Amino acid sequence: MQAVLELRDFSQKYQRRQLFKRLNLQIGRQECIAITGQNGAGKTTLLTVLAGLTNISRGQLKLAPKMRVGYMAEQLAPTGLTPRTYLHLLGEMNRVDNRYLDQQITELAYEFGLTASLEVPLKQLSRGNLQKVNFLQAILRTPDILIMDEPLTGQDGPTQMRMIHWLKDYRQKGGALILGTNNAFLIEQLATTIYELDAMRLLPVEELPQPEEKVMRLEFATTPRSLALPAALQQLALKITDGSRRVIVYANVHQSDALIEAMLKNGFSLRGLRYEVL
Missing domain, CATH: 3.40.50.300 (P-loop containing nucleotide triphosphate hydrolases)
Structure with a gap:
């Protein structure tokens, strides 16, 4: 696929400190590149370079x-x-x-x-x-x-x-x-x-982060129109913590979409989602 953006042999220094060394990157239509890294690794600086907002040395x-x-x-x-x-x-x-x-x-x-x-x-x-x-x-x-x-x-x-x-x-x-x-x-x-x-x-x-030991943690708030927990929850959920104002549900990643849909249909409001180790 033809590249719509390409970064070639990019190096950059700031106050004598080497930030990047001979980076190459290209992207085509319908592609999504994720750039990860620890805080301070330079992700934000690299993004401004790719956006044309920072001069290249x-x-x-x-x-x-x-x-x-x-x-x-x-x-x-x-x-x-x-x-x-x-x-x-x-x-x-x-x-x-x-x-x-x-x-x-x-x-x-x-x-x-x-x-x-x-x-x-x-x-x-x-x-x-x-x-x-x-x-x-x-x-x-x-x-x-x-x-x-x-x-x-x-x-x-x-x-x-x-x-x-x-x-x-x-x-x-x-x-x-x-x-x-x-x-x-x-x-x-x-x-x-x-x-x-x-x-x-x-x-x-090489691969998307799909460690088997990780599950999806979903937090739902109860609302005045919330109904009872859907029957499908028992088949989809690995663990349920049911409180007066919120419900925490753990599920396999591939089942999380169906679980969210079932909860929303019963009037619950999704408040948060993240990976966790159960």
Whole structure:
């Protein structure tokens, strides 16, 4: 497959310290590359290089013709602008038609539960809603290449699933996705190729992280419309902790989608999900 983005023989120093040494990376349409690594390994710096936001001292960054790049930093700096004004200004800077822009902002805000906060200044938003605005600004133009730094930070379970479903659909329609993340669930759901950034180099990870001893921990909140626990839960769950305000369910990874669907149909609200060792 022809590459839409390619980094060739990239090396970089900062104040005489070698950050990267002869890195090579390429991505084509419908691919998702996950870049993992310990804090301080340089994931964020590498992502800004791939997004064209950091100058390269040695090597070359090549994009296929007419490629639009979207970039989501790990955090969005809050200002006095409202989300609607902020997103509108970004759209105008990128010459997006105003009628399409208004419609896109409205539809995306509804999809990701941000409608009620569109007129609230960014500096007054919760961390989760600020991160939703950050996500929306990156996808606003539906770019050809999307580069994201820990996109699920601060999000509850339902929002994480909505973001993942949007990104799956984006990739299936031809988008190229590069993620800087250590989130095993996100990697398992989206990545076609995984690299670990270590000792200035990108090291290929041969397989997706699917250790047999790990299970999915799902946390559900009870709501006024919650019904009894679904009968299917007994067949799908490995362990259940049922409290007055929340239910914790452990399940095999491949059964977690069916379990979530059954719980949501019975009126429970998904509040969190992660891998754990049972």
